[in-house]
Amino acid sequence: MFRVIWYGLVCDDRPVMTLGLREGPETVRRLRPGEPLIFRLSGTGGEPCPVVELVGEMSEMRDWFGRTLLRMRLMHALVGGRRLNDGQLHEFCCLGGWRRWLEAGSG
Numbered sequence: 638m639f640r641v642i643w644y645g646l647v648c649d650d651r652p653v654m655t656l657g658l659r660e661g662p663e664t665v666r667r668l669r670p671g672e673p674l675i676f677r678l679s680g681t682g683g684e685p686c687p688v689v690e691l692v693g694e695m696s697e698m699r700d701w702f703g704r705t706l707l708r709m710r711l712m713h714a715l716v717g718g719r720r721l722n723d724g725q726l727h728e729f730c731c732l733g734g735w736r737r738w739l740e741a742g743s744g
Contacts, residue, residue, distance in 0.1 A: 652727060657701060689717075
């Protein structure tokens with residue numbers, strides 16, 4: 638398990654996620670492009686919300702000021718145990734859509 642210090646979701650041809658990891662590249666070397674990665678989001682600030690699992694394939698790994706920057710192409714997502722279809726995944730990744738999904742799921 639790696640410690641994420643930053644992440645971003647981007648809508649491109651296919652949704653892409655960028656992760657900044659606390660660990661340096663030498664620690665993360667066992668990850669290879671094309672390997673599946675699972676990233677879990679949970680509530681922040683004590684707010685209850687559904688667990689989100691974003692599943693993707695790593696496309697790039699590089700040094701980021703002594704830490705690691707990973708890019709992954711998202712293949713699918715589960716929000717509160719419910720799998721999102723392609724259109725929902727695109728909406729989830731665009732313009733803070735993930736916040737709307739989490740707020741709707743916690744209410």
